[in-house]
Amino acid sequence: MELTVQDAVAWIxxxxxxxxxxxxxLTDLDQTIGDGDHGxxxxxxxxxxxxxxxxxxYTSYADVLKDTAMTLMSKVGGASGPLFGTxxxxxxxxxxxxxxxxxxxxxxxLEEAVNGIKQRGKATEGEKTLLDVWSRMADFxxxxxxxxxxxxxxxxxxxxxxxxxxxxxxxxxxxxxxxSIGHIDPGSASSFYIFEAxxxxxxxxx
Ligand code: ADP
Ligand code: MG
Numbered sequence: 001m002e003l004t005v006q007d008a009v010a011w012i013x014x015x016x017x018x019x020x021x022x023x024x025x026l027t028d029l030d031q032t033i034g035d036g037d038h039g040x041x042x043x044x045x046x047x048x049x050x051x052x053x054x055x056x057x058y059t060s061y062a063d064v065l066k067d068t069a070m071t072l073m074s075k076v077g078g079a080s081g082p083l084f085g086t087x088x089x090x091x092x093x094x095x096x097x098x099x100x101x102x103x104x105x106x107x108x109x110l111e112e113a114v115n116g117i118k119q120r121g122k123a124t125e126g127e128k129t130l131l132d133v134w135s136r137m138a139d140f141x142x143x144x145x146x147x148x149x150x151x152x153x154x155x156x157x158x159x160x161x162x163x164x165x166x167x168x169x170x171x172x173x174x175x176x177x178x179x180s181i182g183h184i185d186p187g188s189a190s191s192f193y194i195f196e197a198x199x200x201x202x203x204x205x206x
Contacts, residue, residue: 149203
């Protein structure tokens, strides 16, 4: 597996398309165990990011992710904006200097993203947050040797679905206590779309 600068651009573009297409669903999820702004936050942030990326001529994968991080941080808002921003920034730092991204660099990038999310959100696995998807994916990439896009997407979907049975102990959903059980975490759903987009890029579609 090797991902080029164009793949990084395609990853963000596809993530944006999926988030726009599922904006109302993300808002519904956040209406159930939050304040109902997650779809709007993500759609705004990813729209701005895709616009920013489209207008540039990149020579490195890390630069694409850095611009993504900066735009998400300033445009998404809510609790999730700084967290997604941190995830992409940490990935960008870990990939600095690599022309193309292979299995090993992508894995270390994801591991750094997980560390960044944990630090920033003071969260750990099992608290029903987007960390639950990012952490499962970092684990998956560190153990897996078969990178069929389909398997990547399946793993991300299962990680998102796993948040349904968890009780939220971080973020707004934590106010719902036991009532947060039985619903998918909104930030995990948007993270699923980001990894589904990555899976498609790995599979070779741009
Ligand atoms: P807000 O909660 O401020 O309205 P959003 O609705 O955009 O922000 O994002 C909510 C999502 O952010 C949650 O579904 C969860 O995945 C994630 N989240 C919230 N707090 C934390 C945290 N402390 N650590 C990790 N993720 C968090
Ligand atoms: Mg919200």
